[in-house]
Amino acid sequence: MKLTLNEEEPIFIQIAKAIEDEILIDEIKEHEQIPSTTEISKLYKINPATVLKGINTLVDKDVVYKKRGIGMFVNEGAKEIIRNFRKENFKNIFIRELLIEAKKLQIEKQELIDMIKCYKEVE
Secondary structure, three states, X not given: OOOOOOOOOOHHHHHHHHHHHHHHOOOOOOOOEXXXXXHHHHHHOOOHHHHHHHHHHHHHOOOEEEEOOOEEEEOOOHHHHHHHHHXXXXXXXXXXXXXXXXXXXXXXXXXXXXHHHHHHHXX
C-alpha cells in the first residue's frame, strides 16, 4: 500500500483512499485480505484508531467486509462501488468547480473542451 500523507484531508480518509486505489489497480483483488490495522499503523506511524476509522469507512461503503478473527477482505463488486462513488464525487466537486471557474473566466464550452483535449494528449 502506498500512502503519502498530506495536510489537506483527514488521515483516515487518506487511508481509505489508499486502500481503494490498491483495489482499483488490482493490487488487492476481490476476496483478498487488506493490510491489517496494526500493519498500517506501524508502517506509517499512525494511531491504530485512525487507521480503523479509515477501514470502517470502507466497511460502511460495502467495499470491505470482516471475517471474524481473520481480518478484513475486499467485497465482491468493490471496484465498481469505488468507481461509482468516485465518479459521483468527481462530477459534484471537480466538474462543478471547473464549470463555475470557467463561467467566471468567460470560457466558452468549445474552448473548455479544447483545453481538456490538450491534457488528454499529454498522457
